[in-house]
Amino acid sequence: MVFVKASPQSQLRLLELADLDADLVRLARRRQGLPEVAELARLEARASELKDAVVQIETELSDLSREQSRAERDVELVRTRIDKDRARLDAGQVSAARELASLQSEIESLHRRQGDLEEIVLELMERWETLVSRRDEVAAERESLGNQMESLAVQRDAAFADIDAHGAKASGQRDAVAADLPADVLKLYDQIRTTRGVGAAMLRAGRCEGCHLNMNTVDLNEIRAAAPDEVIRCEECRRILVRTAESGL
Numbered sequence: 723m724v725f726v727k728a729s730p731q732s733q734l735r736l737l738e739l740a741d742l743d744a745d746l747v748r749l750a751r752r753r754q755g756l757p758e759v760a761e762l763a764r765l766e767a768r769a770s771e772l773k774d775a776v777v778q779i780e781t782e783l784s785d786l787s788r789e790q791s792r793a794e795r796d797v798e799l800v801r802t803r804i805d806k807d808r809a810r811l812d813a814g815q816v817s818a819a820r821e822l823a824s825l826q827s828e829i830e831s832l833h834r835r836q837g838d839l840e841e842i843v844l845e846l847m848e849r850w851e852t853l854v855s856r857r858d859e860v861a862a863e864r865e866s867l868g869n870q871m872e873s874l875a876v877q878r879d880a881a882f883a884d885i886d887a888h889g890a891k892a893s894g895q896r897d898a899v900a901a902d903l904p905a906d907v908l909k910l911y912d913q914i915r916t917t918r919g920v921g922a923a924m925l926r927a928g929r930c931e932g933c934h935l936n937m938n939t940v941d942l943n944e945i946r947a948a949a950p951d952e953v954i955r956c957e958e959c960r961r962i963l964v965r966t967a968e969s970g971l
């Protein structure tokens with residue numbers, strides 16, 4: 723096992739480093755957990771639903787438009803037929819009683835057919851109007867959603883800029899502190915930090931500030947006996963344990 727040594731001053735700087743690393747972790751979490759980001763994701767999902775809804779409504783409208791044309795054409799055909807029959811009737815072209823009765827009955831049935839078709843045309847028009855007003859509603863919601871998203875994005879970007887400015891400052895400070903530390907101590911610290919999140923902790927009043935456990939008497943006696951430049955590690959959490967005037971030794 724390699725014992726790492728570092729001056730008490732260097733060891734104290736490890737605590738500064740740990741504070742800065744904690745700041746950086748907090749900032750990264752804040753960046754990830756920004757409420758604006760979650761809200762924007764929610765609004766984006768809604769925007770995509772609305773986009774699909776518009777496509778569906780447009781498709782239905784175009785189908786309906788075809789159906790309407792067809793129904794109107796059918797009405798027109800029936801009307802033309804009725805006019806023709808009427809003309810024949812009025813011109814007195816049909817005189818045989820049987821033929822006359824048959825023509826009249828045809829006209830009656832054409833009228834019924836015309837009535838049915840006109841009802842279909844009306845129904846289609848109603849469906850058309852419902853769809854158009856639904857399309858207007860969706861368009862209005864999309865517009866207000868777009869405005870909301872725009873202002874949220876502005877807020878999010880401002881929050882990002884603020885976090886990033888703090889992050890850049892903390893990173894700069896971290897680099898400066900790290901540059902002052904012996905390479906082997908820094909390496910050990912970073913290794914522990916990678917696995918445990920926090921690389922170094924203060925020994926305060928006989929207690930490790932990393933895992934918050936109290937040292938037993940044997941451990942404390944060992945720490946008391948250790949040379950000041952010996953890098954000590956917590957028996958529990960294996961973090962670097964930094965001695966200060968508050969350590970209770």
Ligand SMILES: [Zn+2]
Nearest residue numbers: 930933956959
């Ligand atoms: Zn500990």
